[in-house]
Amino acid sequence: MSRRLSPGAGLRAVALACAFLGASCVSFQYERELIERVPDDSVVATFVPGQTVLTDVLAGMGAPLDVWEGPAGAPVLAYGGLRSAEWNVDVSVPVTEYASASLAYTESRARTRGYMLLFGPDHRLEIVRYGLLADLRRTYARRRPASVDEEVP
Amino acid sequence: MRTLVVAAAAALLLTGCFMSRDRINEPLEKQRIDALQVGTSTATDVANTLGAPAEVVQLGKRSAWRYDFTTEKTAGFTVIIVSFLNTDRRSDRCWLFFDEADVLRHVATTLEAADTRYDMPWEEED
Numbered sequence: 001m002s003r004r005l006s007p008g009a010g011l012r013a014v015a016l017a018c019a020f021l022g023a024s025c026v027s028f029q030y031e032r033e034l035i036e037r038v039p040d041d042s043v044v045a046t047f048v049p050g051q052t053v054l055t056d057v058l059a060g061m062g063a064p065l066d067v068w069e070g071p072a073g074a075p076v077l078a079y080g081g082l083r084s085a086e087w088n089v090d091v092s093v094p095v096t097e098y099a100s101a102s103l104a105y106t107e108s109r110a111r112t113r114g115y116m117l118l119f120g121p122d123h124r125l126e127i128v129r130y131g132l133l134a135d136l137r138r139t140y141a142r143r144r145p146a147s148v149d150e151e152v153p
Numbered sequence: 154m155r156t157l158v159v160a161a162a163a164a165l166l167l168t169g170c171f172m173s174r175d176r177i178n179e180p181l182e183k184q185r186i187d188a189l190q191v192g193t194s195t196a197t198d199v200a201n202t203l204g205a206p207a208e209v210v211q212l213g214k215r216s217a218w219r220y221d222f223t224t225e226k227t228a229g230f231t232v233i234i235v236s237f238l239n240t241d242r243r244s245d246r247c248w249l250f251f252d253e254a255d256v257l258r259h260v261a262t263t264l265e266a267a268d269t270r271y272d273m274p275w276e277e278e279d
Contacts, residue, residue: 010156031238032274037265054250054259062263063246073213075250085274121213 029088035112036065038081044115047125054123065114066133069142074121076140080114080133116140170230172271177223178207181245186262189249196255203247216255220247228271239274 043060046052057077066078116136118127129136185202199218200206206218222245229238243265250259268279 011159014156014160027234027236029236029238030274031236031240034239034241034272034278036243058248058259058261061261063248063261065246067210067212067217067219067248069210069212075210075212075215075217083278 025091027090029090030085031088032085033082035082036080038083039079039115044079044128047117047128049125049128052125054119054125057117057125065112066137068137070118070140071142072121073142074119074123076119076137077117078114078133078136079117080112082112168230168232171228173227175223175225175227177225178221180222180266181220181247181262181264183262183264186247186260189257189260191257191260194257196251196257199249199257206249212250214253215258216251218249218251220249221245222266224266224269226269226271228273230273237274239272239276241269241272243269 039061046060047057054075054077061077061079064077065080068076068078070076112133113131114133116127116129116131116133117125118129118140120126127140129140181203188202189199194202196216196218203220207221208219210217210219223242224244225240225242227238227240229236231237245262245264245266247260247262249257252258270279272278
């Protein structure tokens with residue numbers, strides 16, 4: 001024996017579901033990020049450490065995403081782009097009457113990867129590395145002594 | 154049938170589309186960059202032509218200046234509690250490298266800010 005909902009009951013159920021979901025503290029988000037253009041591997045493959053000079057790299061790759069000072073004071077160029085697509089779940093939890101905490105869970109954390117090209121003092125290419133640009137910068141940046149604040153009497 | 158119509162109407166009413174655009178700095182003018190002469194122009198010439206750089210990097214006794222203009226376009230839609238977003242960010246960048254005497258030695262320019270698009274997450278990238 002089947003039982004059918006009356007049109008009025010169906011309407012109430014839909015309205016109730018919409019009210020519940022619309023006011024929910026949980027939301028889902030699918031986000032794609034396209035950040036800058038990803039460097040062309042085939043162009044980087046033509047660079048030869050010891051032979052390629054700064055002018056060649058700038059002509060082939062264009063303006064770098066970042067430039068920093070290498071260990072010997074020579075330039076380091078970074079080229080990279082980010083492509084990520086991920087689902088996020090946002091959960092808001094009421095804590096007190098006047099405040100709430102928000103917890104955001106991200107399935108994967110995307111970071112910018114790319115090429116780092118380190119030059120010597122004569123602006124000749126010495127090292128090419130591929131990886132997370134933030135990590136490469138920490139490894140291949142010149143460390144200068146921190147400034148010291150002096151107290152003026 | 155009536156329930157279906159109500160459900161469809163509710164889904165329609167609880168759906169929202171949105172678009173936004175962010176811009177950082179002013180667009181780079183290619184003619185101004187092209188007016189600079191490698192081997193002749195000085196840092197003062199560059200500052201007079203392009204204004205203050207966004208960043209100055211010390212490279213031993215040399216230096217490099219960065220100028221950039223970034224555009225970010227975000228598009229998406231929400232169905233009740235599920236959102237679909239696409240963020241596209243590209244920039245115009247110009248790096249100028251100076252020698253110890255502050256003479257311009259290298260210029261590299263990439264102009265891609267105009268390629269930024271309002272896409273949906275499932276659309277193919279150019």
